[in-house]
Amino acid sequence: MKIIGIDISKQWFDCFCFSKGGRRFANTPEGWSCFAKWAGKKVWVVMEASGPYYLGLASWLHERGTSLSVVNPLVIRRYSQMKLARTKTDAKDAELIAGYGVEQQPTSWSPPSRVCLQMRQLMSLREGLVRQQGILRGQQEAFSQGPVAEELTQQILAEQAGQVERQVNRIDRRLKQLATMHYAELMEALQTMPGIGPKTAILLLILTDGFTRFQSARQLASYVGICPRVWQSGSSIQGRGAICKLGAAHMRKLLYMCSWTAKLYNPACRSLYERMATKGKPERVIKVAVAHKLLRQAFAVGKKQEPFNEKLAMVA
Numbered sequence: 001m002k003i004i005g006i007d008i009s010k011q012w013f014d015c016f017c018f019s020k021g022g023r024r025f026a027n028t029p030e031g032w033s034c035f036a037k038w039a040g041k042k043v044w045v046v047m048e049a050s051g052p053y054y055l056g057l058a059s060w061l062h063e064r065g066t067s068l069s070v071v072n073p074l075v076i077r078r079y080s081q082m083k084l085a086r087t088k089t090d091a092k093d094a095e096l097i098a099g100y101g102v103e104q105q106p107t108s109w110s111p112p113s114r115v116c117l118q119m120r121q122l123m124s125l126r127e128g129l130v131r132q133q134g135i136l137r138g139q140q141e142a143f144s145q146g147p148v149a150e151e152l153t154q155q156i157l158a159e160q161a162g163q164v165e166r167q168v169n170r171i172d173r174r175l176k177q178l179a180t181m182h183y184a185e186l187m188e189a190l191q192t193m194p195g196i197g198p199k200t201a202i203l204l205l206i207l208t209d210g211f212t213r214f215q216s217a218r219q220l221a222s223y224v225g226i227c228p229r230v231w232q233s234g235s236s237i238q239g240r241g242a243i244c245k246l247g248a249a250h251m252r253k254l255l256y257m258c259s260w261t262a263k264l265y266n267p268a269c270r271s272l273y274e275r276m277a278t279k280g281k282p283e284r285v286i287k288v289a290v291a292h293k294l295l296r297q298a299f300a301v302g303k304k305q306e307p308f309n310e311k312l313a314m315v316a
Contacts, residue, residue, distance in 0.1 A: 001067070004039055005098025006047035007090045008054050013047075015039070016094040018102070024091075027053065032060050046101035048073045059111045069106035076100060115182045116209040119175060123206055126171045127250060129164050136161045175202050183210055185305050192307040195262030195269065195294055200254045204298055207248055211302035220299050224251045226292050255291035262294050268313040269293050 004017045008027060015035060016022045023038055025031040035057075039045075045061055045068040047054055054070060061068050076093075079100045085092070100106070112120070140157045143149070179187050179202050190201040207213075207224070214220040225248065262269035269290045276286045297313055 002040075002043045003098055003101040004043050004045050005094045005096065005101055006045060006057075007093035007097060008047055008050050008057060009090065010053050012090075013057065014090040014094040016091070016098045017043075018098060022091050022094060027057065029060070032057055036061075036064065036066075044068065044101065046071060046097050046106060048076055048097065055111070058109065062109070062111055068109055069101065070109040071097070071100065071106055079104075112209050112213075115178055116206060119178055119202070119206045122171050122175050122178075123203065126168060126175075129168050129171070133161065133164050133168070136164065172199075179205055186210060186302055189301050189305055189307050190298060193294070193297060193301060194265035194308075195258045196298060197258070200258055203251055203254060204302065207251060208299075208302065211299070211305075214299070217296040217299040221292060221295055224248050224255070224295060226252055226255065226288065226295060252291070255295055256287060258294055259287040259290035263287070263290050266294070266297075266313075267310050268297065271314065 002017050002019055004015055004020075007014045011027055012024050012031070013027050013035075014022060014024050015038070017039070020038075023035075025035045025038075043066065045066060047058065047068070047070055049070050049072060058068060058070055076097055080088075080096055083096070083099070085096060136157055140154065140161070143153055143157070176198065179198075183205050186205060187198070187201055190196050190204065191198060196204075205211075208220065214223065259269070263273040263286075264270065272293055273286055273290055276289060281289075297308070300312075301308055
């Protein structure tokens with residue numbers, strides 16, 4: 001089977017196959033068809049997850065039954081560094097991705113569900129609006145501290161802040177509606193967990209595509225970026241342990257906040273908190289561990305689609 005590497009952008013995508021060389025196509029349905037004729041049959045396509053631009057071609061290839069893998073751009077960057085690559089062009093990147101595919105044989109990819117894509121868009125828009133809220137609040141505070149208070153400035157900022165808040169509330173209602181329509185049992189099961197509220201449950205559904213995207217809790221924890229990282233080598237390098245923050249930052253933040261409740265009302269999390277506190281671990285380290293425990297519990301509940309079981313959680 002031929003491996004074809006693709007470096008994709010908004011307007012075009014570059015392809016490379018070791019038996020066919022390189023070629024560029026327009027990132028349009030017509031370009032996709034031309035690529036399929038050029039590539040032929042029995043091919044395995046490997047591409048980066050480049051923003052939203054890869055999704056159209058990847059979904060089209062998947063519908064045609066073409067085998068493909070979608071790789072995190074950071075993985076390709078590290079592979080390029082390992083190869084000591086000195087040239088960076090779209091054509092060279094496509095060749096590099098093809099080489100990675102030949103050597104590493106990445107796992108196959110399937111597109112997210114339609115409802116997951118809808119909820120992702122809503123969540124992405126919500127995060128942008130929340131950042132905008134922070135900017136408006138900062139401006140209101142800064143202008144109010146000056147020697148001159150312009151009434152129109154404060155009025156416009158207040159109006160904008162109110163409008164953004166209404167939009168965020170609209171998005172929250174739509175997210176809850178979609179989650180209830182498509183994941184009613186999962187939503188109900190997740191919220192039986194002490195420490196997991198509706199916002200965290202919805203974000204878990206988005207990240208996991210209804211708990212179909214990951215095969216183990218370890219994979220999910222690695223994706224979220226809340227798994228421990230060890231930094232040691234020989235006797236001279238003894239780095240301080242930390243979590244690997246490559247992943248979903250918003251999910252980590254929510255889980256950390258959830259840990260405050262979980263340490264009080266979730267028996268397994270409370271037991272973990274007490275054990276680590278007895279050993280003198282810092283509060284922040286303990287809460288990260290509790291958040292990790294909470295995520296593993298959520299994965300078990302989501303996979304089984306059953307309410308939280310305190311007894312099973314204590315022995316897990």
